[in-house]
Amino acid sequence: MPFDPTTLDRTIPRSPGVYLMKDSQGEIIYVGKAANLRSRVGQYFGATSDTRYFINLLGDILDTIDVLITSNEKEALILENDLIKRHQPRFNVELKDDKSFLHLRIDERSEWPRIEIVRRPKRDGAKYFGPYHSASKIRQTVKVVERYFNLRNCDDLSFKNRSRPCLQYQIKRCPGPCVLPINRDEYGEQVDQVVLFLKGRRDELARSLKAKMRESSEQMQYEQAARYRDQLIAVEDSLQSQGVVDLKELDRDVFGLYREGSFLQITILMMRRGRMTGSQGFDFSRQGVPDEHVLSTVANLFYSGGHSIPDEVLMPVEPDGLEALMEHFTDIRGKRVRIKVPKRGTNKRLLDLAQTNAEHSFFQARQDEARRNGVLARLKRTLHLANMPHHIECFDISLFQGASPVGSKVAFVGGVPARSGYRRYKIKEVSGTDDYAMMREVLMRRLRRGLDEGDLPDLIVVDGGKGQLNVALAVLKDLEITGVDLVGLAKARVIDGLTDGDDGVLRSSERVFIPGARDAIRLKPHTDELFLMTRLRDEAHRFAITFHRKQRRTTHFRSSLSDIPGVGPARQRNLLRHFGSLKRLRESEADAIAAVDGIGPELAATIFDYLGRTSK
Numbered sequence: 001m002p003f004d005p006t007t008l009d010r011t012i013p014r015s016p017g018v019y020l021m022k023d024s025q026g027e028i029i030y031v032g033k034a035a036n037l038r039s040r041v042g043q044y045f046g047a048t049s050d051t052r053y054f055i056n057l058l059g060d061i062l063d064t065i066d067v068l069i070t071s072n073e074k075e076a077l078i079l080e081n082d083l084i085k086r087h088q089p090r091f092n093v094e095l096k097d098d099k100s101f102l103h104l105r106i107d108e109r110s111e112w113p114r115i116e117i118v119r120r121p122k123r124d125g126a127k128y129f130g131p132y133h134s135a136s137k138i139r140q141t142v143k144v145v146e147r148y149f150n151l152r153n154c155d156d157l158s159f160k161n162r163s164r165p166c167l168q169y170q171i172k173r174c175p176g177p178c179v180l181p182i183n184r185d186e187y188g189e190q191v192d193q194v195v196l197f198l199k200g201r202r203d204e205l206a207r208s209l210k211a212k213m214r215e216s217s218e219q220m221q222y223e224q225a226a227r228y229r230d231q232l233i234a235v236e237d238s239l240q241s242q243g244v245v246d247l248k249e250l251d252r253d254v255f256g257l258y259r260e261g262s263f264l265q266i267t268i269l270m271m272r273r274g275r276m277t278g279s280q281g282f283d284f285s286r287q288g289v290p291d292e293h294v295l296s297t298v299a300n301l302f303y304s305g306g307h308s309i310p311d312e313v314l315m316p317v318e319p320d321g322l323e324a325l326m327e328h329f330t331d332i333r334g335k336r337v338r339i340k341v342p343k344r345g346t347n348k349r350l351l352d353l354a355q356t357n358a359e360h361s362f363f364q365a366r367q368d369e370a371r372r373n374g375v376l377a378r379l380k381r382t383l384h385l386a387n388m389p390h391h392i393e394c395f396d397i398s399l400f401q402g403a404s405p406v407g408s409k410v411a412f413v414g415g416v417p418a419r420s421g422y423r424r425y426k427i428k429e430v431s432g433t434d435d436y437a438m439m440r441e442v443l444m445r446r447l448r449r450g451l452d453e454g455d456l457p458d459l460i461v462v463d464g465g466k467g468q469l470n471v472a473l474a475v476l477k478d479l480e481i482t483g484v485d486l487v488g489l490a491k492a493r494v495i496d497g498l499t500d501g502d503d504g505v506l507r508s509s510e511r512v513f514i515p516g517a518r519d520a521i522r523l524k525p526h527t528d529e530l531f532l533m534t535r536l537r538d539e540a541h542r543f544a545i546t547f548h549r550k551q552r553r554t555t556h557f558r559s560s561l562s563d564i565p566g567v568g569p570a571r572q573r574n575l576l577r578h579f580g581s582l583k584r585l586r587e588s589e590a591d592a593i594a595a596v597d598g599i600g601p602e603l604a605a606t607i608f609d610y611l612g613r614t615s616k
């Protein structure tokens with residue numbers, strides 16, 4: 001039954017807190033926070049156009065609204081962040097973990113810090129820099145750091161186990177703290193310089209390097225002076241490659257927002273000490289909530305997720321819960337953070353720049369989407385589908401060395417992978433290697449569940465020819481599912497005796513089998529449709545293979561430890577989780593093994609001895 005707004009006065013208090021909108025199945029579809037819950041929730045059912053739009057999106061789905069009362073708005077912010085991450089409600093903004101962004105991490109608390117490339121910043125006390133959009137940009141930065149600042153670049157495990165310095169030491173890129181008695185203050189000084197460099201405070205760094213160069217030269221330490229000179233040149237080179245936009249030397253993030261209806265784009269420009277050091281974009285659809293609310297949630301998720309918080313955050317409109325946000329970010333950062341809505345001057349120009357970037361990215365995203373929709377429309381026509389294949393699922397069965405069968409399902413929504421829809425199915429009901437029976441089991445399990453949850457794809461692609469297609473057809477028939485398209489995708493056939501010049505064989509194009517047709521449809525080479533279909537199948541194979549690899553590693557790991565008295569399945573699991581591989585476990589000292597959950601010094605010594613004996 002749709003939600004009845006006339007009950008608001010009775011059910012929603014005027015306290016600060018978090019509200020959870022749910023559908024009739026009890027699924028949380030939206031989470032929001034408010035200083036005054038009743039007034040905020042009431043806005044959705046008022047006359048303002050923005051929020052009415054949101055309610056239109058929810059349509060008949062909204063069934064109930066639950067609330068969680070907090071003692072203040074800042075607590076509500078923290079709770080909102082946790083709940084969005086935990087439930088990923090479909091109408092909330094989701095800051096996807098975009099794998100294309102990389103960060104650099106440096107942990108100054110470590111005895112001998114180093115820089116590492118990581119995907120995702122964590123709130124672990126280390127410093128993170130980035131995001132870097134391209135692997136080449138981050139490699140270039142790491143190269144400069146490795147070349148001109150003498151930090152180690154080995155991982156902790158190798159560091160602990162070295163008996164003499166590695167090549168980095170020979171080529172004078174690391175002082176060799178792994179084994180040599182290195183002055184910690186000098187090493188720390190290098191770390192500070194790297195941090196300044198990565199923070200973008202390159203003017204400051206250049207000044208300090210110049211002073212040091214002069215000092216070393218006056219003291220006739222010419223080798224040291226030459227090193228400072230090289231560092232200075234590298235820093236100045238990197239200074240020239242950056243555009244100066246903001247002349248006031250504060251660290252700022254500038255949020256740009258562009259919206260058309262429920263589609264919106266947020267672009268964050270990172271300015272460090274007056275220079276633009278990076279940007280990050282988020283593209284959202286189905287966002288009918290007002291801009292001030294979206295900005296507040298995005299900023300909360302962004303900074304609570306570990307991104308470094310600057311002195312100032314510039315926004316196009318005042319975000320919802322401004323004071324609570326500033327207080328929360330100040331707490332996380334340990335230093336004052338301000339959020340401003342600039343109206344004029346340099347800050348306004350920066351904001352305009354972020355707005356222009358957001359607008360540009362918005363249209364770029366729409367163009368990409370239009371191109372993908374064009375591909376889907378052509379695929380629909382070519383394969384004679386009844387539906388626009390917006391949500392496609394591809395199924396594959398794979399075996400490892402003729403055993404361990406597993407089914408994999410990958411999902412593409414709007415022509416791009418939707419990883420939340422990927423699943424693996426361990427085959428439970430079929431013994432032996434009957435490919436058809438296994439495909440039937442996997443499809444049955446997936447589609448039965450889909451029927452229960454009202455979640456079926458527009459198009460099912462099974463990896464294989466007519467045999468697999470007929471199995472899938474029978475499953476649809478048995479479950480009385482109609483309105484879902486189905487095709488079989490068979491690999492290109494190699495034609496003997498002919499060559500096409502590239503690799504010496506001639507392949508026929510991929511063949512798509514459709515129900516009721518005798519002959520397969522051949523997708524034209526070099527078309528987006530062919531690319532999409534082969535990508536689907538390759539992704540399903542890849543997904544299955546990674547599973548087999550992981551299983552193989554786990555089995556090998558466990559069987560290597562199973563003869564050690566006292567190391568049962570639970571301890572094997574803990575060791576695997578901790579070390580990740582048998583190689584790493586073998587390379588570890590007994591102390592490191594003892595630190596693993598449930599092991600302790602005595603058992604660690606036994607494991608250490610056993611692995612030492614078996615590795616010989």
Ligand code: SF4
Pocket residue numbers: 151152153154158159162164165166167168169174175176177178179
């Ligand atoms: S010399 Fe030692 S500390 Fe430096 S990178 Fe090599 S192993 Fe690591």
